[in-house]
Structure formats: C-alpha cells, structure tokens
Amino acid sequence: MNAPPRYELFVLEDGERPVDITEDTKIPNAATIKVVKQDHTLANMLRAQLLSMPNVLFAGYKVPHPLQPYFLIKVQTDGKITPQAAVEQSCTKLIGLMSQLETKFKREFSFKDVEVGTGVGTTGVTASTLEDPYGVGTAPGTSGWNTGRDYLDF
Numbered sequence: 001m002n003a004p005p006r007y008e009l010f011v012l013e014d015g016e017r018p019v020d021i022t023e024d025t026k027i028p029n030a031a032t033i034k035v036v037k038q039d040h041t042l043a044n045m046l047r048a049q050l051l052s053m054p055n056v057l058f059a060g061y062k063v064p065h066p067l068q069p070y071f072l073i074k075v076q077t078d079g080k081i082t083p084q085a086a087v088e089q090s091c092t093k094l095i096g097l098m099s100q101l102e103t104k105f106k107r108e109f110s111f112k113d114v115e116v117g118t119g120v121g122t123t124g125v126t127a128s129t130l131e132d133p134y135g136v137g138t139a140p141g142t143s144g145w146n147t148g149r150d151y152l153d154f
Contacts, residue, residue: 002067003067004067008069009037009039009069010037010069011037012036012037016036017036018035018036018037019033019034019035019036020033020034020036021033021034021083021084022034024074024076027076028076028079029057029076029077029078029079029082029083030058030074030075030076030077030083031074031075031082031083031084032072032073032074033072033073033074033075033083033084033087034070034071034072035070035071035072035073036069036070037069037070038069038070038071039063039069039071040063040071042071043061043063043071043073044061045094046059046061046073046087046090046091046094047059047060047061047073049090049093049094050073050075050086050087050090053086053089053090055077055078055080055081055086056075056076056077056078056086057076057077057078058074058075058076059073059074059075059076060073060074061073061074073087075087
C-alpha cells in the first residue's frame, strides 16, 4: 500500500515546525498559514471560528493532498488586528469551547454509584438515584420512554 505509516500523520519530525505563517504580498492584511500534522477536523473548526469574528473578512482552507498531513488556511482581516492575532484568538476560543464540551460530555456520561441488582461492590437503588438521559428521576421498573418519547429523543 502506498499510504505513509500512521505515526507520520501526527508525530512531528525533528526540527519540523507545527505552524508556519507566510504574509501575503498581493492582498493587504492577509496571510497563509501552514499547519502540519493536522487534517480537515481542525481546519474546518478553525475556519468557522475565524469567520465568526467581526474583524475577519475571509478565511478558507485547503488540504493540498490527502496523503500529506497538513493544511493551508488563508486569512484576511480588516486591518484592526493581524491575521496571526486572529488565528491565535480563534485557537484560544476553540480550546475553551472544546474544554466546555469535554466537561459537559463527562458530566452527562459519568458513571453513577448506583446498584442495579446484586453484585460485588454495589449499594442499594432508590427511586431518587435513578435518572434517565434527560436527568429526570424515574422509579425502578418504569421507563421515561412511555411518555411519548421515542429513540430519537435520546
């Protein structure tokens, strides 16, 4: 197979810089940023975050070749901030957003100290400890699905 080894998709080589910024000489307040060892996942999130900023006039990305693990993102601003500053602010906001998402995910899918029968290291179940996916307590043996909800509500 002609695909590179998987580790080359995310491990930086010796001396390889993760981000390279090139100022655009033809377009004012624009820059092309090369981000290595990343793919469409980060590129699309970064582009969307950049476009949500009022100082950014244009943001677009491309992945030149699917076997080469990098993308190019072009950013043009209105001149109040530099393209580099816009990207830094967007990355900071994305990190915060992903942190919030992680917190919410862990909260929603955390394991409860609840026994649903007999077993090793378990405690008793009461009606107040059981919760359905909506956080509504239900009595043992009953289901929240009998109240007009279907599987798409989960």
